[in-house]
Amino acid sequence: MKTSYTVCGICEQACGLKVSSENNQVLKIEPDKENTFSWRDYCIKGAKAHLALTHPKRITKPMKRVGDHYVESSYEEAISNIGSRFNAIIDKHGANAVGSYTGNPNGFNFGSALFQAMFLDAIGTESRFWVGSVDQNALHVVSENLYGNPWVSLQADIDYCDYFLLIGTNPQISGMCWIGYSPDGWKRVLARKDAGAELVIVDPRTTECASKASQHISPLPETDWALVLAMIKLIFDNNWDNAPSQHLHGLATLKSHAQSADLNALSQLCDIPLDTIYRLAEKFAKAPRAMAIGRTGVSQGRNGVLALWLVQALNLITNRVEQEGGVYYAVGVLDLLAAGDKLFPKSDAVSRVRGNKNVAGSHSLAELPDEITTSGEGQIRALIMNSGNPVVSGPDGDKLDAALSQLECFVVIDQFQRESHRHADWLIPGDHFLERSEINPLLQALSPAPRAQISRAAVELPEGMRYEWEFLRDLTINMNKPFVMGKQWLNPVVKATVKLANWTGNKSHGFSPMWLSRVLVKSGGMFKWKDIIKAEHGLGSVDTRPQFGALFKKLSTANGKVNIAPEIFVQTLVERLNEKPADTSVYPLQLIGRRRMKMMNSWSVETSMSGMKEQEMSGGTIEINIADGEKLGIIDGQTVTVSSATNQLQAKAKLSKDIRCGVAVMEHGWGHRTFDPKTGEGTYNGGVNRNILVSNTDLDPLSRVPRLNGTRVNVTSAVSGINA
Numbered sequence: 001m002k003t004s005y006t007v008c009g010i011c012e013q014a015c016g017l018k019v020s021s022e023n024n025q026v027l028k029i030e031p032d033k034e035n036t037f038s039w040r041d042y043c044i045k046g047a048k049a050h051l052a053l054t055h056p057k058r059i060t061k062p063m064k065r066v067g068d069h070y071v072e073s074s075y076e077e078a079i080s081n082i083g084s085r086f087n088a089i090i091d092k093h094g095a096n097a098v099g100s101y102t103g104n105p106n107g108f109n110f111g112s113a114l115f116q117a118m119f120l121d122a123i124g125t126e127s128r129f130w131v132g133s134v135d136q137n138a139l140h141v142v143s144e145n146l147y148g149n150p151w152v153s154l155q156a157d158i159d160y161c162d163y164f165l166l167i168g169t170n171p172q173i174s175g176m177c178w179i180g181y182s183p184d185g186w187k188r189v190l191a192r193k194d195a196g197a198e199l200v201i202v203d204p205r206t207t208e209c210a211s212k213a214s215q216h217i218s219p220l221p222e223t224d225w226a227l228v229l230a231m232i233k234l235i236f237d238n239n240w241d242n243a244p245s246q247h248l249h250g251l252a253t254l255k256s257h258a259q260s261a262d263l264n265a266l267s268q269l270c271d272i273p274l275d276t277i278y279r280l281a282e283k284f285a286k287a288p289r290a291m292a293i294g295r296t297g298v299s300q301g302r303n304g305v306l307a308l309w310l311v312q313a314l315n316l317i318t319n320r321v322e323q324e325g326g327v328y329y330a331v332g333v334l335d336l337l338a339a340g341d342k343l344f345p346k347s348d349a350v351s352r353v354r355g356n357k358n359v360a361g362s363h364s365l366a367e368l369p370d371e372i373t374t375s376g377e378g379q380i381r382a383l384i385m386n387s388g389n390p391v392v393s394g395p396d397g398d399k400l401d402a403a404l405s406q407l408e409c410f411v412v413i414d415q416f417q418r419e420s421h422r423h424a425d426w427l428i429p430g431d432h433f434l435e436r437s438e439i440n441p442l443l444q445a446l447s448p449a450p451r452a453q454i455s456r457a458a459v460e461l462p463e464g465m466r467y468e469w470e471f472l473r474d475l476t477i478n479m480n481k482p483f484v485m486g487k488q489w490l491n492p493v494v495k496a497t498v499k500l501a502n503w504t505g506n507k508s509h510g511f512s513p514m515w516l517s518r519v520l521v522k523s524g525g526m527f528k529w530k531d532i533i534k535a536e537h538g539l540g541s542v543d544t545r546p547q548f549g550a551l552f553k554k555l556s557t558a559n560g561k562v563n564i565a566p567e568i569f570v571q572t573l574v575e576r577l578n579e580k581p582a583d584t585s586v587y588p589l590q591l592i593g594r595r596r597m598k599m600m601n602s603w604s605v606e607t608s609m610s611g612m613k614e615q616e617m618s619g620g621t622i623e624i625n626i627a628d629g630e631k632l633g634i635i636d637g638q639t640v641t642v643s644s645a646t647n648q649l650q651a652k653a654k655l656s657k658d659i660r661c662g663v664a665v666m667e668h669g670w671g672h673r674t675f676d677p678k679t680g681e682g683t684y685n686g687g688v689n690r691n692i693l694v695s696n697t698d699l700d701p702l703s704r705v706p707r708l709n710g711t712r713v714n715v716t717s718a719v720s721g722i723n724a
């Protein structure tokens, strides 16, 4: 029996895993208790991850579309066919006619992410779309404006915190991770609470976390900015502030806007009583050590940037940044800010149809359908979709699906053929983390303390299958585009290494991501490569204390200070303060989301839920408050129509006291089909895609993130005439 130590590649918690295998088959996955960093976390998704490896529907060979079905092909044919089609499109219509969408799991697959970025650079396209635009882009916009670099992400000093203000996050289910992670973070928060710390959860639903909190605040969706602005005003009004003003620019602007805001209006907007906000502000400001954290519950709404900005401003004015028990910039295995800029370079590119500036090097997924369907120079005619399922996980899936069907050449890299891939011309096998030996220095740089670990493959790739990075490298070379740093003359060198690798049968002899990882890790100067190679359980300890102050040294703003009141944010704030209240007559409720322990967005259903009955697996429930049910004439368990300005669907109503009035909750990730491209049979159909209700034009104006949380809906008992 073989034992391999690796890092789970499913979510950002990056748990160390111990994998037992025999005859190239995984027998068991357990937590790696000797992992110096992350042995404490582990969940069912990681425990059952290996079931994907041998899943009957897994794609292990390139599959070519012929008419309405797929046939097995070879990498040679795939690369030559895709290469020539892409080149023909580029020659005729320019590089931007080839686009990309990169999904969440690509962030945990460094080789694929790196070589995909190099492929896109080599062909020179700016038509890049990524999952950040339905997830974290609000944070990137805030960081770029406040700190001068979109990749600044602050980590939490949990074990020393006396007052936690957690807004729009449910770490008991999701893990304490979002552009950074805290190993075993939620349990450590609860341990602090047991030791006397206060824990405040701000969430419109009484979540698993809210029910364990010292205090649960339940605002209306998309109004956290108003709650936090009211806190900031009270803190300034009462002189509870303690800002490190030497590091801040624009403090007076923030103060004057906050002080002129009307507390009663803010309290009405978020529907939280003023005295509650007063106590919250006072306690937060006066706590010895505190942190405010905002996550996807706020970033995925129309005011995500405003809310995340004000959360950071709250931390700054009460001196919680770069302080014990607060939030801080963690210096890691490499210089994340420089690496982020290199891999996802800033660009002034604006989207062709809507004219929006991109965020962190990519356009918003919400704009992809228009870019495919609107004719003109730069229209996207070919697309490479790597590890994403945006028809289910993004907004207005129906519109995106229709647009994807129009592509001249659509290439998907995934382990499975899902809803977003049904129009693919080519399905290229996605590798699995249990098959990869790699280091992911970008992800590891998002650790709360320096960490480095090479994951070791537990099993080999299926016979004849190649790594995603091999496919991307060989495709670029086949297209005769400069693969490495724009230098065409390096292509023959890369080619020679590939030849050598084929001859020796050792993939690492070919130009591989590991070559560059080594350079990146070396440039960070934190760990020695030879030590990393030796350390089976990883290097670095979660208990290493941070050296506070790094953020203020890393600022790349023009004046070297934190811009605490960027003009564009202030302008949007003023607009929101003067906005008329939303019309609630047609769509009285706001739809928000929830995640399941056994699911990772729209996937991992095929592993963590194996053995469960289909009906237990599928989503398709809408939860509303009992009083709203009475008002709308809905009874528990009945089938209802849920409609928004964008679309409608059918779901089963669940009346609950855990949801605040005015809110409806539906899980995302459902409504997908998983196909079997080899046989075309046994399509699994799971529940309802609630994201078809979400508009792809009604966006946060600052981040262009859609209202995955906050879309206005109506729920009625009439069910006729619906295409569910």
Ligand SMILES: Nc1nc2c(c(=O)[nH]1)N[C@H]1C(S)=C(S)[C@@H](COP(=O)(O)OP(=O)(O)OC[C@H]3O[C@@H](n4cnc5c(=O)[nH]c(N)nc54)[C@H](O)[C@@H]3O)O[C@H]1N2
Residues within 6 Å of the ligand: 102, 103, 104, 105, 106, 109, 131, 134, 135, 296, 300, 386, 387, 388, 389, 390, 392, 393, 394, 413, 414, 415, 416, 418, 429, 430, 431, 432, 433, 468, 593, 594, 600, 601, 602, 603, 667, 668, 669, 691, 708, 709
């Ligand atoms: N309503 C609502 N919608 C949401 C959210 C929400 O909270 N509410 N959350 C949003 C968030 S936070 C995110 S991150 C997005 C996710 O959006 P996406 O990343 O676009 O989609 P996923 O549903 O994560 O699907 C990921 C795909 O990657 C494939 N995959 C997994 N591992 C690998 C691999 O190693 N290689 C390859 N090539 N493929 C792989 C899976 O099979 C799956 O098809 O969804 C967003 N959508």
Ligand SMILES: Nc1nc2c(c(=O)[nH]1)N[C@H]1C(S)=C(S)[C@@H](COP(=O)(O)OP(=O)(O)OC[C@H]3O[C@@H](n4cnc5c(=O)[nH]c(N)nc54)[C@H](O)[C@@H]3O)O[C@H]1N2
Residues within 6 Å of the ligand: 011, 012, 104, 135, 167, 168, 169, 170, 171, 173, 174, 175, 177, 178, 202, 203, 204, 205, 207, 220, 221, 222, 223, 224, 295, 296, 297, 298, 301, 592, 593, 594, 595, 596, 597, 598, 599, 600, 601, 709, 710
């Ligand atoms: N089991 C599991 N774990 C996961 C994932 C998964 O799909 N399943 N996804 C992973 C990914 S990609 C990500 S990005 C992270 C996300 O991790 P988190 O950001 O913690 O995401 P959620 O658990 O969805 O928590 C968001 C909370 O915000 C609340 N909310 C919705 N709207 C609002 C609002 O307007 N204001 C406030 N204050 N709250 C609101 C929701 O009710 C929900 O409880 O989780 C990761 N971990």
Ligand code: SF4
Residues within 6 Å of the ligand: 008, 009, 010, 011, 012, 013, 014, 015, 041, 042, 043, 044, 045, 046, 047, 175
């Ligand atoms: S999916 Fe589970 S085991 Fe894997 S990293 Fe996330 S929390 Fe850890």
Ligand SMILES: [Mo]
Residues within 6 Å of the ligand: 104, 135
């Ligand atoms: Mo995410």
